[in-house]
Amino acid sequence: MSKTANKKVVCQKLIEFAEKDSDIVALTSDSRGSASMTEFGNQLPDQLVEVGIAEQNIVGMAAGLAAGGKKPFITSYAAFVTMRAIEQVKVDVAYSNVNVKIIGISGGVSYGPLGMSHHTLHDIAVMRAIPNIKMVMPADRYDTEKLMEELVDYQGPVYVRVGRNPVEDVHKSADYEFKIGKADQLRDGSDLTIIATGELVSTALKAANLLKKDDLSCRVINMHTLKPLDEKAIIKAAEDTGKIVTVEEHSIYGGLGSAVSQVVAENHPVPVKVFGIPDEPAVTGYPEDIFNEYGLTPANIAEKAKRMFN
Amino acid sequence: MNKLVFLEEKATQIRRDLLKMIVNAGTGHTAGSLSNTDIMTVLFYEVMDMKVDDPDWEDRDRFILSKGHSVESYYTILADKGYFDKEELNTFCQYKSRLIGHPNNKVPGVEMNTGALGHGLAIATGIAKAAKMSKKDYKVYTLMGDGEQAEGSVWEAAMAASHFKLDNLVGIVDRNNLQITDNTERVMTLEPLAEKWKSFGWEVIEVDGHNYQELIDAFSESKKNNGKPTLVLANTIKGKGVSFMENKVEWHHGLPSAEELAQALEELSSQKEVKQNV
Ligand SMILES: Cc1ncc(C[n+]2csc(CCOP(=O)(O)OP(=O)(O)O)c2C)c(N)n1
Ligand SMILES: [Mg+2]
Numbered sequence: 001m002s003k004t005a006n007k008k009v010v011c012q013k014l015i016e017f018a019e020k021d022s023d024i025v026a027l028t029s030d031s032r033g034s035a036s037m038t039e040f041g042n043q044l045p046d047q048l049v050e051v052g053i054a055e056q057n058i059v060g061m062a063a064g065l066a067a068g069g070k071k072p073f074i075t076s077y078a079a080f081v082t083m084r085a086i087e088q089v090k091v092d093v094a095y096s097n098v099n100v101k102i103i104g105i106s107g108g109v110s111y112g113p114l115g116m117s118h119h120t121l122h123d124i125a126v127m128r129a130i131p132n133i134k135m136v137m138p139a140d141r142y143d144t145e146k147l148m149e150e151l152v153d154y155q156g157p158v159y160v161r162v163g164r165n166p167v168e169d170v171h172k173s174a175d176y177e178f179k180i181g182k183a184d185q186l187r188d189g190s191d192l193t194i195i196a197t198g199e200l201v202s203t204a205l206k207a208a209n210l211l212k213k214d215d216l217s218c219r220v221i222n223m224h225t226l227k228p229l230d231e232k233a234i235i236k237a238a239e240d241t242g243k244i245v246t247v248e249e250h251s252i253y254g255g256l257g258s259a260v261s262q263v264v265a266e267n268h269p270v271p272v273k274v275f276g277i278p279d280e281p282a283v284t285g286y287p288e289d290i291f292n293e294y295g296l297t298p299a300n301i302a303e304k305a306k307r308m309f310n
Numbered sequence: 311m312n313k314l315v316f317l318e319e320k321a322t323q324i325r326r327d328l329l330k331m332i333v334n335a336g337t338g339h340t341a342g343s344l345s346n347t348d349i350m351t352v353l354f355y356e357v358m359d360m361k362v363d364d365p366d367w368e369d370r371d372r373f374i375l376s377k378g379h380s381v382e383s384y385y386t387i388l389a390d391k392g393y394f395d396k397e398e399l400n401t402f403c404q405y406k407s408r409l410i411g412h413p414n415n416k417v418p419g420v421e422m423n424t425g426a427l428g429h430g431l432a433i434a435t436g437i438a439k440a441a442k443m444s445k446k447d448y449k450v451y452t453l454m455g456d457g458e459q460a461e462g463s464v465w466e467a468a469m470a471a472s473h474f475k476l477d478n479l480v481g482i483v484d485r486n487n488l489q490i491t492d493n494t495e496r497v498m499t500l501e502p503l504a505e506k507w508k509s510f511g512w513e514v515i516e517v518d519g520h521n522y523q524e525l526i527d528a529f530s531e532s533k534k535n536n537g538k539p540t541l542v543l544a545n546t547i548k549g550k551g552v553s554f555m556e557n558k559v560e561w562h563h564g565l566p567s568a569e570e571l572a573q574a575l576e577e578l579s580s581q582k583e584v585k586q587n588v
Binding site for chain 1: 335337378403404405406407410411412414423424425426427428457458460461462489490491494497498
């Protein structure tokens, strides 16, 4: 299986779009290298705005650039751009409803050993509570590429979270439909649905493979868009399979699990089991260590999912 | 032993230890720690009043590492001073180690958790205000990066500290002219930096951040109670002490290979000998 970091795809696509459209502006906050945006800066220096280590300013300025007719794409650390600058996101970008794209890089526990200041396990909760802004977490390079292609023509605020490290493909090719706000069903099944988002979708697929060995048929949904959430797909999963498991690199509070539970509880109550990071400063270590610690592994997810049938 | 020779030897040892720790961990912010090692050595071995066997002693001087990514120099110094066992440095950045890649106040000697830039000065301002309110004599020191000066929160705190006449507060800027991407002036112009701080009501003392005597003098000067906070603008070299790292932006979080480590350690020990023979 091929492995590519989603942030690299973001940069490639941005160069491609910006070469054709001089109104596209990339903004960085001493995040150029970390965001893999060095190449953009080299090729299109006049379309890159570097603001220094100033996340509030990067978001405020992007709102202003959009108001001035530009098409700004922020590429900055997910941890800081979704917390330090959250008021600018809420008021300047979302409330004024301007055309700003925010790409949060190295999200989740990508910076595992660097501690809670550098973990981003809150962004789904925060962004979902702000009106007007959409949120997407692509699962692999195909998702990222298709997402970028949709974003370049889309008018309005969108926040995207990608990780730092190369991720496995969850799609075999680019031959599938990707649409912001529409769930991507990777596999059909009748006993259980696993709904996952972002770079843990591949873990969900592996869990489904393990469950298959126990003759449990799993539907697997890649819920790349956290907002607007594809409620229909969730309700249908509850109706068709009767059990739901959610998997995310986020706090168990306010993330995908919470969102799915709300939809299920209001529309078609069935058991839901949520896998995410518990309410504590996440342990530090490399992402794999952290996923192991909190049972975000195919084996543990499959094991706990099986118990839902007892 | 002569004080300056002692500090020089100490700083060299800290540099060696932190490089070994980074290589052992396989990760770290290398050049920024080397940049501020001399400043931290002067603070921890000469200037600040603290009790290793009583880290929570209420009259201790306080230190906040606002440039939290330079935690390597901090942990190495705390271990050397005896706040925890030096062996523990081998766990830096490893699974569940309390020696996280940014300051962790579960580690004895660390006051506050930092890592997000632009926070230290506001925290230090709060501690200094608390000292004034409870009529305590301790001093509060915070070390910032120069790239970090672009964060607006630095200037909100700068304004407050002078408004509250916090002459028990010392801010230090590690002025190494580099951040992650490039030279600071190409990323976001900081100059005239001294004038900015002065205009915010601070007493500004500019020093060579690798000159122990100048640093000691600046910190003594900061102790005069003139109703103003002090900013020590310390001109430094990022990667100081290792020829191939000095002033090289790529060493911000560059990881030395085994050969590079060997060369760095050798350079650091020979520099010490040269100085001692003078
Ligand atoms: C709020 C915030 N934004 C971004 C970062 C990522 N970051 C870590 S170190 C660094 C550069 C720091 O440069 P400088 O302040 O000059 O410190 P130096 O290492 O040069 O001493 C950046 C951008 C961070 N830690 N916190
Ligand atoms: Mg610097």
